[in-house]
Amino acid sequence: MRLIVTGGAGFIGSAVVRQAVMAGHEVLNLDALTYAACLDNVASVADRANYTFLEADIRDRAAMDQAFTDHQPDAIMHLAAESHVDRSIDGPGTFIETNINGTYTLLEAARAYWVGQGKPDSFRFHHISTDEVYGSLGDTGQFTEDTAYDPRSPYSASKAASDHLVRAWAETYGLPVVLTNCSNNYGPYHFPEKLIPVVILNALAGKPLPIYGDGSNVRDWLYVEDHADALLTVLQRGQVGRSYNIGGENERSNLELVQTICAILDRLKPGPKPYADLITFVTDRPGHDARYAIDPTRIREELGWRPSVTVEEGLEKTVRWYLDNEAWWRALQDRHGVGERLGVKA
């Protein structure tokens, strides 16, 4: 297939680009190269003949029209977004502009291109979203594709709005879309402002391991390569107009997760003391959702997809990757806001 992948220099987008290129698809990686981007993430495929990079902003309609005209895609996988909840608390404006206005601009460019092509049924606009649009769960229950939206942070509200736009473009204009809502990802190339890399890198530096609140918040963790595999599965075999929830069936509290990482590090790179001694509880995030859990029945039963690794296996691979790729993460630690506590102004 000929694919445009937006946000392909980010964490998940780069995993999609690497897998799609290696699977033989003709990939245009379209990314504005914000603070969260790193082209080293796609260095392993950058020299391949079926890979092209375009620095462009999804809010720029002329640039989007040009990208569609030049690349002539069969599908677009839309991952470009502002993605860090803590940054959305301090500065919601860019989340509104990129996640909502940017998605609107991209939808209009995609629609114009699709109409110009004679409205092929085979075209796909694949919108990649998050389970955070569903809000927060209590101790029991899981999000299904029919769970009502109840976003509670500027980030999740902006993603929910973009999901609504995508569905509206499908209903109103007939644009062939698929949507996916995924749980928390982790793995190689995770930007060093998110919980798991922060914990690994602080531990290696002997710094405190910050856990928000009492560490009881539960997330359903998915290894990023499994997410990328699920996305390519939904793109190629998902039913048009449908949403698919993607989860790892790996629920862990933040405290359990951090303790697991510490135990892996104790084994792989023993320090003077157990790394768990560095755990420090810090002021909670305002509006911190208590629990997310995905019911992945639809993607499993319709498309036969399931994750390939458990969270323990995925975390071990991840820790090993950070131990082996110090040059990658050191270069990113100087970027604006990295290493600072964000999102406590509210």
Ligand SMILES: NC(=O)c1ccc[n+]([C@@H]2O[C@H](COP(=O)([O-])OP(=O)(O)OC[C@H]3O[C@@H](n4cnc5c(N)ncnc54)[C@H](O)[C@@H]3O)[C@@H](O)[C@H]2O)c1
């Ligand atoms: N990280 C997770 O756990 C998770 C879980 C579920 C869904 N998602 C969704 O997956 C997508 C990717 O998440 P991620 O964690 O890889 O994010 P990321 O922040 O690592 O990467 C986002 C990429 O988008 C690019 N970008 C930002 N604004 C842009 C713009 N205006 N125009 C073009 N490019 C722009 C950035 O430069 C960056 O390369 C997002 O849509 C996010 O909402 C993430």
